Structure formats: C-alpha cells, structure tokens
Amino acid sequence: MQKITRDQLITKAVELLSNGTVSAVLGWKKGEFDYDITPAVFTTEEEINNGFVYNDFCGANFSKYLVAKTKKLEGKILVFLKPCDSYSFNQLLTEHRFDREKVYAVGIGCEGMADVVKLKNKVDGIVSIDYNDDGMYVDTLYDGTVKVDYAEVMAERCINCKSKKCVAYDELLGEDGEVIDSARFDEVASLEAMTPDERFAFWQGELSRCIRCNACRDACPACTCEKCVFDNPGSGVENKAPVTSFEEQMFHIIRAFHVAGRCTDCGECSRVCPQNIPLHLLNRKFIKDMNECYGEYQAGAEVGSRAPLVDYTEGDLEPGEVFERGENDA
Amino acid sequence: MQMKEYKPLIVAFCCNWCSYAGADLAGNNRLNYPADVKIIRVPCSCRVNPMFILRAFQRGADGVILCGCHPGDCHYTSGNYYTRRRMAMLFSMLDYLGIERERTRVEWVSAAEGAKFAATMNDFVEKVTALGENKRLEDLRCKR
Amino acid sequence: MRKLSLDNLNKFFAAVAESKTIYLPVDQKDGSAKYAKWAEGTEWSNALNTVRSPKDLFFPQTEDLMEFKTEGKNIEIIDIRKESEDFVIFGVRACDVKSFEVLDRVFLSEPVDSFYASRREHAIIVALACTRPSETCFCTTFGIDATEPAGDVSAWKTDSALYLKANTEKGEAFLKSIEALTEDADTAEVDAQKTKTAEIMKKLPLADLTTDAFGGGKTEELWNNPVWDEMSQTCLGCGTCTFVCPTCQCYDIKDFNTGNGVIRYRCWDSCMYSEFTRMAHGNNRLSQKERFRQRFMHKLVYYPENNEGLFSCVGCGRCLAKCPISMNIVKVMKKIGGDK
Numbered sequence: 001m002q003k004i005t006r007d008q009l010i011t012k013a014v015e016l017l018s019n020g021t022v023s024a025v026l027g028w029k030k031g032e033f034d035y036d037i038t039p040a041v042f043t044t045e046e047e048i049n050n051g052f053v054y055n056d057f058c059g060a061n062f063s064k065y066l067v068a069k070t071k072k073l074e075g076k077i078l079v080f081l082k083p084c085d086s087y088s089f090n091q092l093l094t095e096h097r098f099d100r101e102k103v104y105a106v107g108i109g110c111e112g113m114a115d116v117v118k119l120k121n122k123v124d125g126i127v128s129i130d131y132n133d134d135g136m137y138v139d140t141l142y143d144g145t146v147k148v149d150y151a152e153v154m155a156e157r158c159i160n161c162k163s164k165k166c167v168a169y170d171e172l173l174g175e176d177g178e179v180i181d182s183a184r185f186d187e188v189a190s191l192e193a194m195t196p197d198e199r200f201a202f203w204q205g206e207l208s209r210c211i212r213c214n215a216c217r218d219a220c221p222a223c224t225c226e227k228c229v230f231d232n233p234g235s236g237v238e239n240k241a242p243v244t245s246f247e248e249q250m251f252h253i254i255r256a257f258h259v260a261g262r263c264t265d266c267g268e269c270s271r272v273c274p275q276n277i278p279l280h281l282l283n284r285k286f287i288k289d290m291n292e293c294y295g296e297y298q299a300g301a302e303v304g305s306r307a308p309l310v311d312y313t314e315g316d317l318e319p320g321e322v323f324e325r326g327e328n329d330a
Numbered sequence: 331m332q333m334k335e336y337k338p339l340i341v342a343f344c345c346n347w348c349s350y351a352g353a354d355l356a357g358n359n360r361l362n363y364p365a366d367v368k369i370i371r372v373p374c375s376c377r378v379n380p381m382f383i384l385r386a387f388q389r390g391a392d393g394v395i396l397c398g399c400h401p402g403d404c405h406y407t408s409g410n411y412y413t414r415r416r417m418a419m420l421f422s423m424l425d426y427l428g429i430e431r432e433r434t435r436v437e438w439v440s441a442a443e444g445a446k447f448a449a450t451m452n453d454f455v456e457k458v459t460a461l462g463e464n465k466r467l468e469d470l471r472c473k474r
Numbered sequence: 475m476r477k478l479s480l481d482n483l484n485k486f487f488a489a490v491a492e493s494k495t496i497y498l499p500v501d502q503k504d505g506s507a508k509y510a511k512w513a514e515g516t517e518w519s520n521a522l523n524t525v526r527s528p529k530d531l532f533f534p535q536t537e538d539l540m541e542f543k544t545e546g547k548n549i550e551i552i553d554i555r556k557e558s559e560d561f562v563i564f565g566v567r568a569c570d571v572k573s574f575e576v577l578d579r580v581f582l583s584e585p586v587d588s589f590y591a592s593r594r595e596h597a598i599i600v601a602l603a604c605t606r607p608s609e610t611c612f613c614t615t616f617g618i619d620a621t622e623p624a625g626d627v628s629a630w631k632t633d634s635a636l637y638l639k640a641n642t643e644k645g646e647a648f649l650k651s652i653e654a655l656t657e658d659a660d661t662a663e664v665d666a667q668k669t670k671t672a673e674i675m676k677k678l679p680l681a682d683l684t685t686d687a688f689g690g691g692k693t694e695e696l697w698n699n700p701v702w703d704e705m706s707q708t709c710l711g712c713g714t715c716t717f718v719c720p721t722c723q724c725y726d727i728k729d730f731n732t733g734n735g736v737i738r739y740r741c742w743d744s745c746m747y748s749e750f751t752r753m754a755h756g757n758n759r760l761s762q763k764e765r766f767r768q769r770f771m772h773k774l775v776y777y778p779e780n781n782e783g784l785f786s787c788v789g790c791g792r793c794l795a796k797c798p799i800s801m802n803i804v805k806v807m808k809k810i811g812g813d814k
Contacts, residue, residue, distance in 0.1 A: 038805070125608055191426065240744075249427065274718060282426075293415075309412075471730060
C-alpha cells in the first residue's frame with residue numbers, strides 16, 4: 001500500500017493550480033473497477049476532486065508524456081514522479097527532449113506497485129478494491145471479498161526495485177529512499193547459465209507471442225524518436241506485423257539495442273505488453289553487460305551523464321572476449 | 331545421391347581505409363580465401379548499424395564479419411572504438427538469444443595486413459562451415 | 475440435444491481430429507490462453523477467453539497473397555493460395571461468434587474476399603456458453619446472449635458433461651459424425667445453467683451500459699464532441715486495442731522483397747498508427763485525437779450506419795483488459811452517453 005495518499009496529492013495539485021504555479025496536472029484518473037487507472041491531464045480543481053486517484057495501480061510512468069505535453073500546453077505542467085519515473089525524467093532531460101522550465105516536478109515515495117495480471121490470475125471478477133494496512137480487500141463477483149497480500153501481487157519490477165530515491169524533483173512529498181542493491185539481474189544470470197539451445201527455445205517461446213502492437217515502444221520513455229525506423233516505409237525494415245520469427249527477433253533486438261545505455265529499467269515495456277513477454281530481460285541484459293564491461297552505470301541517475309555506448313576507453317574488451325568474461329570470473 | 335557440398339554465405343563489412351585495402355592487398359599478393367565471402371565496403375566500421383548485421387542474416391548470410399582499422403588507427407580517430415563497444419554488446423545479446431557465437435566476429439585488419447585478411451577469412455569460413463546453415467536468424471521468405 | 479460425458483472429452487477431440495484440424499483455447503506459459511491446434515495431450519483451457527480473438531483463424535495477422543518472380547523482362551505471377559480444408563473452432567464464446575457476423579459483412583460483401591470466404595466456408599464453429607463472465611464483459615449491451623451462443627453447434631459445459639445442440643446443417647452433420655460418443659439428453663441441466671448465468675449477467679458492473687447515444691446518423695452530432703480531445707490526451711498510439719479486438723478488420727497490403735522475388739502479403743493495420751491509410755498526399759489523420767476518434771466512431775457510428783444498426787463491438791472486454799493506459803470503449807461510451 002502506498003504511504004502517499006490521494007488526498008496529499010490532490011491538496012498539492014490544487015494548491016499549485018490555484019496559486020498559478022502550474023496550468024495543468026498530469027495525474028491518474030479513476031476507472032471502472034479500481035485497477036484500470038488512466039493517465040490524464042487535469043486543468044481544474046473540479047476535475048481533480050472528481051477523478052484524481054492514487055493507489056497501487058498507478059504504475060504508469062509519466063515522464064514520456066512531458067515530451068508532447070510541454071510543447072502543447074501553455075504554462076507549467078505539474079507531474080508526480082515516483083522514484084523510477086524520476087530516472088526516466090532525468091534521462092529525457094539528458095537527451096534534451098523537453099524544457100525543464102515548463103515542468104513542476106513533485107517527487108513521491110513509492111512502496112511498490114501491484115501487477116494487474118498477477119491480481120487477475122489470483123482473483124476472478126474484480127468489482128472493487130479496498131486498501132488496508134494488511135492487504136487489499138477485493139470485492140468479487142463470485143467469491144465475495146477476497147483478501148490479497150500486497151506482496152503476492154507486487155509487480156516484478158517493484159520486487160526487484162533498484163531505487164527508492166527520487167533523483168529529480170522541485171519538491172518532495174514524503175521521505176526520500178535509497179538506491180537498493182536489488183536482485184534484478186538474477187533472472188538474466190539464470191538465462192545466461194542455460195545452454196544456447198535452451199536460451200533459443202526460451203526466447204522463441206516468448207517472442208512468438210508478439211503481436212507487434214508496439215505498446216512496448218510507445219510506452220517506453222527512452223523511445224522518443226519522432227519517427228521510428230519500424231514505422232518508416234523508407235527504412236526497408238518497416239513492418240506492421242511480425243511476419244516471420246526473424247522479424248520478431250529483429251524488432252526486439254533492435255529496440256533493446258537502441259535504448260541500451262539509455263534504458264533506466266523502469267519496466268514499462270513488460271507492464272504494458274498484452275502478451276506478457278518479459279521484455280525487461282532484454283534491456284537488463286544490456287545493462288548487466290555494460291555494467292560488467294564498462295563499469296557501473298545507471299541511466300538517468302544524473303542529468304548529462306555519458307552513456308557507455310557513446311563513450312569508450314582505449315583498453316575496452318574486444319567483441320570476441322565478451323563471451324570469455326563469465327568463464328574468467330568463474 | 332550425393333549431397334551438394336555446403337558452402338556458407340559470408341558477409342564481410344570492411345572499412346574503406348584499412349580492411350578494404352587489406353583485402354585488396356590480399357588479392358594483389360594472390361593470397362587465397364574462399365569466394366563465399368562477399369565484401370561490403372563501408373566508410374568506417376562504426377558505420378555498421380546492428381540492423382545491417384541482422385539484415386545480412388535475414389537475406390541469407392550464414393556468418394557476418396566486421397573488419398576495421400586497429401584501435402587507435404581509425405581514419406576518423408575514434409570510430410572503431412565505438413564499434414568495439416557496440417559489437418561487443420550486440421554479439422553478447424545474440425548469444426543471449428541463443429544464436430551461435432561463431433556466426434559473428436570483429437577483426438581489426440590494417441591496409442598492410444593482406445595476409446591477416448586472408449587468414450581471418452579462411453578461419454571464419456571454416457568455423458561457419460562447421461556450424462552449417464544459419465537457421466536461428468533466418469527469414470524463410472528469403473529462401474524460397 | 476446431445477450429451478457428451480467429460481470423461482470422453484479427449485476421445486471426442488481425437489475423433490474429430492482424425493478428419494479435421496481442431497482449434498481450441500489452450501493455456502500458455504504466462505497464464506493467458508490462445509487458440510491452438512489440438513494434438514494428443516492438449517488440454518482445453520478453462521479461461522473465459524483468449525487474449526487474441528478467434529478472428530485470427532479466418533483473418534490471420536499476416537497472409538501471403540501472391541508472389542512475383544522476374545527473369546529478364548518477364549514477370550511471373552504465382553498464386554500461392556493454399557486450398558483450405560475443413561476445420562473446427564471449438565469453444566468460441568458468444569461475443570466472438572457475433573464478431574464473425576461483423577467480419578462477414580466486411581469480407582463477404584462484394585467484392586468478396588476469397589481468402590476469408592474460403593476459410594469461413596470450411597469452418598465449423600462450436601460455440602460455448604459462458605458461466606463465469608468477467609467484470610469486463612458487456613456483451614448484453616450489444617444484444618448478445620452469452621448463455622445461448624450462436625455458431626454451427628452451441629455447447630454448454632457442466633461439471634460432468636458437455637451438452638451440444640446443432641444450429642445449422644453443418645452443425646448437424648458434425649454432431650452426426652461424433653454420434654457414437656454422445657447420447658440423447660434433456661435440457662434440464664442446461665436450462666438451470668442458463669438461468670444461473672443470466673442472473674450473474676444482470677449483476678455485472680457494466681450491465682447498465684447502453685448504446686443509446688450511438689448508431690448510424692450520429693456523425694455530425696458526435697464529431698466535434700470535446701470528449702475526443704480530453705480522452706485521447708494520454709493515448710499512446712499503440713495497436714493493442716485493435717489487435718486484440720475480434721471485430722477490427724483493417725489491413726494493409728505490402729510487398730516484401732525477398733532478394734529473388736517479391737511476396738505480396740497483407741497484414742493487420744491499426745487506425746491508431748501514424749502510417750494508417752497513408753496516401754500519396756500524406757496522412758489524413760494527423761493527430762492522435764483524430765485516430766482515437768476514428769476507432770470509436772467506426773465501431774459505434776459508421777459501421778452501424780452502413781450495416782442496419784449493427785455495432786462493430788461485441789463487448790468481449792479484451793481492450794478493457796489489455797490497453798496499457800486502461801482507456802477503452804466503455805469509458806468513451808459512458809463519457810459521451812452520460813454515466814448513470
């Protein structure tokens with residue numbers, strides 16, 4: 001359960017709107033069943049009081065919206081940044097994707113968000129959800145009220161949270177946390193430990209579900225190209241559907257490569273995938289490799305840092321040596 | 331019925347300033363290397379986008395090798411340093427997806443190293459021949 | 475009505491599979507379900523529905539149409555169509571069965587899409603009544619009875635048996651072919667199940683949703699509604715809603731250069747994409763607001779206008795479950811129609 005409450009956020013939003021600091025608020029709007037929350041732009045106190053919510057299903061990362069919204073809106077926009085969103089925020093600033101002056105950022109602590117898929121795999125027919133200290137009380141169509149522990153339905157990215165520290169804000173609500181020594185690379189390591197045949201089978205199984213809806217790309221705060229190469233008929237690789245398994249592989253390899261060094265590991269790609277493909281395992285592989293080969297680097301930890309792939313040293317390892325690395329360590 | 335001898339298709343991206351000249355020198359010196367190697371000249375090894383490598387596999391390559399100036403000797407000062415990092419990361423990712431490691435390689439070949447060029451190609455073709463046809467990164471449409 | 479004991483279910487699948495391919499919902503590793511070919515050992519999923527709709531079986535995401543080969547100045551056009559064989563789609567929900575009617579009106583009206591028509595003719599649809607609808611279900615809004623699904627054969631699954639009723643000649647022939655495994659049955663158990671499910675349907679959170687504000691002839695009234703601006707604000711422009719939708723039928727035709735010829739194929743397209751219906755002069759919908767409006771106006775206004783009031787939404791709830799930002803047709807309908 002979140003320590004920051006809806007009321008705290010509403011008070012802050014209304015205060016900043018009414019004193020003229022901001023002219024719009026990026027926030028979460030309630031849905032039909034308490035878990036289907038939509039990011040929305042609020043411009044009046046009335047809209048905020050009626051629709052603004054904040055709970056365990058407010059996982060959406062708002063940073064990317066700033067690219068379009070700061071261009072479109074007059075005046076400043078208020079954005080609430082959870083720790084992982086703040087890394088994306090910094091990364092976008094590093095890439096000069098929006099005007100910092102047009103944003104008022106309020107950092108908010110985060111206790112970890114729930115995963116709707118996990119919840120739905122546990123509970124059928126969710127009508128509404130009550131949040132209590134000891135868990136969620138889910139009102140259902142078939143099984144009455146079901147109690148679900150927060151830990152049971154916590155999103156993978158939050159179980160392996162890399163940082164509870166807000167790295168960018170104008171103002172902070174609640175307490176700031178610390179960078180966490182998480183176990184987020186464990187799953188990558190266990191894949192690395194498999195044989196190539198096993199890995200190939202694993203990824204074929206996962207990627208074959210891809211329907212190329214582009215949700216991963218469109219939600220990704222690192223994917224901010226005005227025109228994606230896969231949408232560009234002149235690129236030669238434009239495609240609206242994964243016709244062959246090759247195209248499934250190509251899309252995901254190239255997308256992961258293109259965000260390598262810029263990906264903050266916010267986990268939005270895996271959250272939005274309608275086919276539950278663990279896309280974060282591709283991004284984390286790059287992060288893990290870069291950490292091991294070129295030194296620890298966290299994209300978005302600070303504005304203006306130089307990502308490993310746009311940097312070099314004379315003594316870098318050779319591409320052929322990249323495979324020997326693990327064997328030497330062992 | 332006799333099986334047709336398997337001949338791999340190899341794509342070699344060669345930088346204009348060193349490796350392409352190295353290939354030239356190999357030819358001038360009458361050094362042998364298999365005709366299965368198709369050379370694509372690029373202005374610098376860092377011109378090679380990971381997509382080029384994947385597209386070569388899509389269009390039927392069984393192995394892709396990238397040759398550039400030795401680190402420190404780049405005509406554009408630092409291009410090959412970037413190449414080195416990018417390809418290290420890309421090859422590691424391909425390996426992670428279960429694609430055979432021996433299908434991709436980076437080799438630094440200077441304009442004076444005709445012999446190294448020929449030896450590198452001979453060795454690479456041999457390794458790829460041993461692996462056989464590229465099945466894991468193939469696009470069946472390009473094979474019909 | 476015929477009755478098949480659930481103990482004989484696998485025998486039934488095996489018997490059908492002897493002469494026809496049979497597709498049915500199966501569980502995937504991630505917990506969701508998809509339609510897959512039955513083979514010995516395949517387990518029929520208990521899931522309410524699949525992530526991708528069964529429209530894939532008539533209108534696959536990608537499909538090769540023809541191939542060109544050139545030699546010198548000659549160009550050879552190769553018809554690569556494969557003759558369809560009879561197949562069975564088993565376990566289709568009432569909403570998805572209705573979606574076939576929506577697709578039929580597009581693909582089977584002149585000029586008939588022969589690829590689609592061929593699959594449609596060869597298919598036998600065994601539809602399954604719902605017993606545990608989800609909170610995201612709203613098929614009743616579109617007049618669909620989830621307890622009495624259409625299709626060639628309607629089926630009801632109880633704790634011990636599968637009840638089967640033929641609705642068409644195709645369905646009767648199908649039931650005849652598996653007669654040995656089934657027995658005659660009365661409708662008592664099925665009727666009880668229907669009554670029970672109907673009670674649940676009434677209590678669903680979206681049971682009150684109506685289409686009153688929509689239908690043919692509403693274009694001008696709804697076109698400039700400020701709701702489009704407001705609700706499309708955070709739309710990502712991905713294609714999830716259109717690709718999981720059982721009634722979305724837009725596609726693009728493209729050429730793929732294989733290096734030694736050209737394959738002309740079609741693939742699903744999405745009105746959410748910036749390249750959708752791009753013409754020589756450029757795009758006719760430049761903003762996400764326009765694309766967003768297009769999708770919902772098509773489903774709720776344009777389509778019914780051209781098809782005697784039939785809406786091209788069947789209330790399956792897939793977009794409700796899958797939209798990355800949880801924006802969906804229900805929210806749009808409620809916002810425009812006025813929330814109760």
